[in-house]
Amino acid sequence: MTPVATPFFFYLLTAIMIIGGVLVITRKNAVHSALALISTLLAQAGLYLMLYAPFVAGVQIILYAGGIMVLFLFVIMLINLERSIRERQFNKQWLIGIVAAAALGGLFIAVYAKGKTLFPAGRVTYAEAQNTQGVASLLYDPHTGIYMFSFEIASLLLLVAIIGAVVMAKKRI
Amino acid sequence: MGALIQYIESYLKTNDVTPGAAGNIFWAFVYIVLVFLGLSVAVIAMNWLERKILAHMQVRLGPMRVGPHGLLQPIADALKLLLKEDIMPAEADGFVFWMAPLIVVLAAFTVFVVVPFGPTHAITDMNIGILFMLGVSSLSVLGIVTAGWASNSHYPMMGALRSSAQMISYEVAMGLAVVSAILMTSLHGPGLYGVGGGASDTGTLSMIGIVQAQQEQGVWFAFKFFPLGLVAFFIFAIAMVAETNRAPFDLPEAESELTAGFHTEYSGFRWSLFFLAEYSAMIAVSSIAVTLWLGGWLRPFPNLLSGPTWDLVFSVFPGITFLALAAMCFYSTARMPKHPLFKIQTIGLGGFGAVLALIGLILFVPQVRDRVGDIFWFCAKVAAFMYLYIWYRGTFPRYRFDQLMKVGWKILLPIGLAVFILTAIAGIVGFLMSQPVLH
Numbered sequence: 231m232t233p234v235a236t237p238f239f240f241y242l243l244t245a246i247m248i249i250g251g252v253l254v255i256t257r258k259n260a261v262h263s264a265l266a267l268i269s270t271l272l273a274q275a276g277l278y279l280m281l282y283a284p285f286v287a288g289v290q291i292i293l294y295a296g297g298i299m300v301l302f303l304f305v306i307m308l309i310n311l312e313r314s315i316r317e318r319q320f321n322k323q324w325l326i327g328i329v330a331a332a333a334l335g336g337l338f339i340a341v342y343a344k345g346k347t348l349f350p351a352g353r354v355t356y357a358e359a360q361n362t363q364g365v366a367s368l369l370y371d372p373h374t375g376i377y378m379f380s381f382e383i384a385s386l387l388l389l390v391a392i393i394g395a396v397v398m399a400k401k402r403i
Numbered sequence: 404m405g406a407l408i409q410y411i412e413s414y415l416k417t418n419d420v421t422p423g424a425a426g427n428i429f430w431a432f433v434y435i436v437l438v439f440l441g442l443s444v445a446v447i448a449m450n451w452l453e454r455k456i457l458a459h460m461q462v463r464l465g466p467m468r469v470g471p472h473g474l475l476q477p478i479a480d481a482l483k484l485l486l487k488e489d490i491m492p493a494e495a496d497g498f499v500f501w502m503a504p505l506i507v508v509l510a511a512f513t514v515f516v517v518v519p520f521g522p523t524h525a526i527t528d529m530n531i532g533i534l535f536m537l538g539v540s541s542l543s544v545l546g547i548v549t550a551g552w553a554s555n556s557h558y559p560m561m562g563a564l565r566s567s568a569q570m571i572s573y574e575v576a577m578g579l580a581v582v583s584a585i586l587m588t589s590l591h592g593p594g595l596y597g598v599g600g601g602a603s604d605t606g607t608l609s610m611i612g613i614v615q616a617q618q619e620q621g622v623w624f625a626f627k628f629f630p631l632g633l634v635a636f637f638i639f640a641i642a643m644v645a646e647t648n649r650a651p652f653d654l655p656e657a658e659s660e661l662t663a664g665f666h667t668e669y670s671g672f673r674w675s676l677f678f679l680a681e682y683s684a685m686i687a688v689s690s691i692a693v694t695l696w697l698g699g700w701l702r703p704f705p706n707l708l709s710g711p712t713w714d715l716v717f718s719v720f721p722g723i724t725f726l727a728l729a730a731m732c733f734y735s736t737a738r739m740p741k742h743p744l745f746k747i748q749t750i751g752l753g754g755f756g757a758v759l760a761l762i763g764l765i766l767f768v769p770q771v772r773d774r775v776g777d778i779f780w781f782c783a784k785v786a787a788f789m790y791l792y793i794w795y796r797g798t799f800p801r802y803r804f805d806q807l808m809k810v811g812w813k814i815l816l817p818i819g820l821a822v823f824i825l826t827a828i829a830g831i832v833g834f835l836m837s838q839p840v841l842h
Contacts, residue, residue: 303552
């Protein structure tokens with residue numbers, strides 16, 4: 231069985247992501263931006279598939295494309311679009327923009343030039359048929375679960391965010 | 404050419420995997436076409452059945468004009484929809500208006516990639532099967548929301564807002580019910596309250612794996628840890644009606660308040676895409692319920708009534724079903740009015756009955772019988788759910804929106820959480836009790 235992770239798919243998905251990402255900031259209509267963002271997120275799920283991480287890809291679709299973006303759209307629809315279209319789309323912050331772009335670009339070029347020595351050549355990949363179980367054993371297994379602590383810290387962060395949302399939304403608790 | 408034939412034959416020799424798992428593109432394509440055709444026929448049949456059954460529940464006749472007993476009504480309707488003028492509101496957002504039905508249809512059809520009609524009768528088996536189904540079917544709400552927004556009209560907008568709120572709310576309860584069923588796949592013990600004892604203690608998300616876990620444990624998950632599995636199943640059965648925007652949760656398209664909700668401004672072909680998507684989504688969520696709780700393709704009582712005699716008894720069911728349908732056709736043929744105007748209809752109905760009888764007879768052939776048994780039981784279980792959908796629509800009045808939210812967040816969600824936690828506790832306690840005591 232030949233691998234599907236050919237360079238063609240990588241370039242296709244990356245092109246979708248880049249075009250979608252550019253459209254997100256250049257479209258004046260917020261709903262169009264949200265739809266472009268959805269296509270970007272779906273292409274990202276495709277990239278996870280190429281990295282032999284189907285579980286992460288599924289979670290990406292279910293959470294970002296399915297859940298969060300629906301809430302985005304829900305909020306955007308309640309905005310007065312005609313007024314928001316008349317508003318200024320870009321802030322003139324050339325200096326900070328150039329610095330940020332140069333920093334990020336420099337990082338990318340550094341990774342591109344030295345990437346081969348920066349990252350380990352091989353990593354543990356789980357076969358497609360065992361991927362979910364592999365994720366679980368990395369998280370919870372008493373012997374191989376090395377990411378348990380960071381996972382729990384992240385969930386604590388989410389808990390804080392939920393409590394914060396409740397506190398901010400409700401005036402009297 | 405010889406290599407091609409060899410390639411095609413190579414899958415037939417490996418008898419125990421899906422074409423996707425075997426990596427055979429030809430057979431995967433054949434299965435995709437078959438599933439697509441079967442789904443289209445099922446949607447057409449559902450259209451006719453829903454009208455007829457609803458009509459009979461309300462002591463009406465339903466469609467009677469086009470074809471005998473209105474059998475050709477769906478085809479007439481489809482032709483009408485294709486020929487209808489395609490209207491777009493003047494201020495509508497053209498591109499999004501055009502995209503929305505496509506998103507809904509794609510989401511509704513893509514999930515059938517992992518639906519297991521049998522241990523080998525699925526397009527493919529994914530390790531993340533159920534996650535894939537839930538994820539892709541949750542994308543359809545995007546189509547509904549954008550359809551309502553792009554119409555640039557008030558009723559569709561209200562319908563879309565209601566729909567997104569409703570689908571997000573019920574996805575939570577649905578997800579919790581699904582998680583407690585997935586938890587049960589990791590308990591390898593046999594029987595109603597059996598836990599542990601297996602070679603490994605890992606569960607699975609794969610659709611085929613979930614059914615195989617029920618086979619191994621010898622119990623449908625609806626009855627596992629009675630009544631925990633049953634409660635989870637009921638939560639899912641309620642949430643899936645809300646997820647597909649069907650009565651009594653059809654608030655996004657409540658015709659008495661919102662004309663037709665999110666698809667008010669759609670007509671012709673695009674409207675028919677929404678219709679197609681709604682019915683295939685109903686079939687998709689029903690097949691999730693069947694796979695997770697009702698044993699998927701397994702026939703009833705595979706353990707209690709086992710042995711070659713019972714296998715034979717249950718394997719003639721598909722043929723008998725088709726013969727019964729044929730008998731109904733012949734009975735109606737005999738009762739057709741004896742007027743020259745009805746001659747063509749009478750012949751047509753008799754011919755339809757003959758085709759059904761022929762299919763029934765073919766299903767009695769031992770080789771065919773062994774291969775279609777699993778597909779038949781899966782489809783029969785899904786069909787029961789489809790009947791329930793029509794029954795709900797005929798009997799329950801529509802909920803008010805605040806009642807809908809209350810049911811979702813204040814009743815289904817807490818019960819779902821409780822069932823999930825209790826299932827986990829039952830699994831751990833049972834596992835510890837089954838371990839040998841160490842002193």
